[in-house]
Amino acid sequence: MYRLYDYPPSGNGYKVRLLLSQLAIPFDYIELDILKGETRTPEFLAKNPNGRIPLLELEPGNYLAESNAILFYLAQGTPLWPENTLARTQVLQWMFFEQYSHEPNIATPRFWLCHLPELNTYQEAALPYKQEQGYQALTVMDQHLANRDFFVQGQYTIADIALYAYTHVAHEGGFDLEQFSQVRRWLHRVASQPNYVPISQTEFAG
Amino acid sequence: MYRLYDYPPSGNGYKVRLLLSQLAIPFDYIELDILKGETRTPEFLAKNPNGRIPLLELEPGNYLAESNAILFYLAQGTPLWPENTLARTQVLQWMFFEQYSHEPNIATPRFWLCHLPELNTYQEAALPYKQEQGYQALTVMDQHLANRDFFVQGQYTIADIALYAYTHVAHEGGFDLEQFSQVRRWLHRVASQPNYVPISQTEFAG
Numbered sequence: 001m002y003r004l005y006d007y008p009p010s011g012n013g014y015k016v017r018l019l020l021s022q023l024a025i026p027f028d029y030i031e032l033d034i035l036k037g038e039t040r041t042p043e044f045l046a047k048n049p050n051g052r053i054p055l056l057e058l059e060p061g062n063y064l065a066e067s068n069a070i071l072f073y074l075a076q077g078t079p080l081w082p083e084n085t086l087a088r089t090q091v092l093q094w095m096f097f098e099q100y101s102h103e104p105n106i107a108t109p110r111f112w113l114c115h116l117p118e119l120n121t122y123q124e125a126a127l128p129y130k131q132e133q134g135y136q137a138l139t140v141m142d143q144h145l146a147n148r149d150f151f152v153q154g155q156y157t158i159a160d161i162a163l164y165a166y167t168h169v170a171h172e173g174g175f176d177l178e179q180f181s182q183v184r185r186w187l188h189r190v191a192s193q194p195n196y197v198p199i200s201q202t203e204f205a206g
Numbered sequence: 207m208y209r210l211y212d213y214p215p216s217g218n219g220y221k222v223r224l225l226l227s228q229l230a231i232p233f234d235y236i237e238l239d240i241l242k243g244e245t246r247t248p249e250f251l252a253k254n255p256n257g258r259i260p261l262l263e264l265e266p267g268n269y270l271a272e273s274n275a276i277l278f279y280l281a282q283g284t285p286l287w288p289e290n291t292l293a294r295t296q297v298l299q300w301m302f303f304e305q306y307s308h309e310p311n312i313a314t315p316r317f318w319l320c321h322l323p324e325l326n327t328y329q330e331a332a333l334p335y336k337q338e339q340g341y342q343a344l345t346v347m348d349q350h351l352a353n354r355d356f357f358v359q360g361q362y363t364i365a366d367i368a369l370y371a372y373t374h375v376a377h378e379g380g381f382d383l384e385q386f387s388q389v390r391r392w393l394h395r396v397a398s399q400p401n402y403v404p405i406s407q408t409e410f411a412g
Contacts, residue, residue, distance in 0.1 A: 049346050050307060058292075066306075069299035076291055085282055086264075092298075093275035100272075100305045101256060125331035140255045 002027040003057040005047070007034045009115070011107055011165035012067035013054040014199045019074050019161055021197045035115060067165075068095040071158040080158050090152045094159035097137070098166075105134035107166040110173030131174060138170070138180050145182035149189060156193060164190045169199060208233040209263040211253070213240045215321070217313055217371035218273035219260040220405045225280050225367055228401045241321060273371075274301040277364040286364050296358045300365035303343070304372075311340035313372040316379030337380060344376070344386050351388035355395060362399060370396045375405060 006013035032038040048055045048065045056064045075081035151159040212219035238244040254261045254271045262270045281287040357365040
């Protein structure tokens with residue numbers, strides 16, 4: 001059985017939990033507390049030298065890191081990874097957008113504001129810059145969704161899961177989604193998919 | 207013929223130029239100056255709403271953004287995109303590592319130090335943090351390469367191209383590669399591949 005190393009509030013971890021739930025794949029869940037340094041121990045660094053969750057253990061000693069690469073692996077052979085090359089490329093395009101233009105600007109402020117007791121000098125200086133960039137990412141998404149139900153070719157894919165994870169909790173990073181009506185409608189569409197689970201659910205049938 | 211919108215010093219653009227050269231695919235080259243705002247004009251934003259290069263025009267009006275997604279598209283059916291699912295996932299794992307843990311911490315300092323007349327308050331505060339994170343990324347790469355010629359299954363893939371682009375110019379971002387002997391040997395291996403072109407080459411047979 002798959003074993004998922006994860007930190008429950010993590011949106012990156014939630015992407016994997018959500019997809020596993022939607023594909024009805026059982027898994028063992030190993031909870032690590034990143035605030036206590038549990039992803040920087042020698043034991044965990046031997047599993048993922050980059051010291052990050054989520055980490056999926058496929059079989060003993062065989063690990064996959066990077067949430068969006070894990071989504072790619074799990075979605076093979078399912079409708080969440082489209083058939084044709086252009087659609088597949090567009091799925092990856094949005095997933096790279098998510099990791100470069102979205103997650104560092106929306107997830108990171110959420111982590112700082114919700115999980116740290118206070119901000120250091122760098123974080124204080126970076127917060128307004130990241131929030132501006134985060135709003136730019138949300139604007140790009142809202143424009144794209146103006147005439148589309150989902151991000152790629154009208155079909156629910158792992159690009160939607162990747163972007164949903166931190167968008168639906170963006171308010172915890174200080175973002176107001178009021179002006180992004182297309183994004184809000186899309187959030188409801190994603191949350192209406194079969195076998196949806198909320199980010200707060202950390203107990204799994206498996 | 208493909209048309210590549212690019213900024214010549216960009217490592218993200220260079221990834222695409224290098225792969226096109228190695229696959230001997232001719233292309234038109236449209237040079238934009240990001241310092242003059244040429245990727246933020248209404249005309250360019252109509253092509254890529256995220257306002258970034260590289261952008262590959264497949265045919266008139268059909269655009270692909272995100273350098274690593276473009277690599278994925280171009281490498282289909284070639285040995286640079288492996289055959290089996292686990293190897294493909296590992297290629298993507300390293301490409302997501304590149305965009306999340308490597309590029310923002312190595313390419314961004316390079317851009318700030320080489321291309322901006324002076325740093326603003328945020329950049330001043332962020333630079334040491336990014337350089338520390340950049341060294342962590344290089345350490346992860348060096349460890350991984352200790353007993354490997356290339357990043358995934360001993361084979362030259364688009365993961366190597368993605369990571370090469372900003373690693374081989376990391377010194378321009380203030381990074382010293384002296385302590386990373388495995389990385390330096392791997393840089394030589396990549397530069398020895400057939401049809402290699404340097405980042406500074408901006409004239410193309412096409």
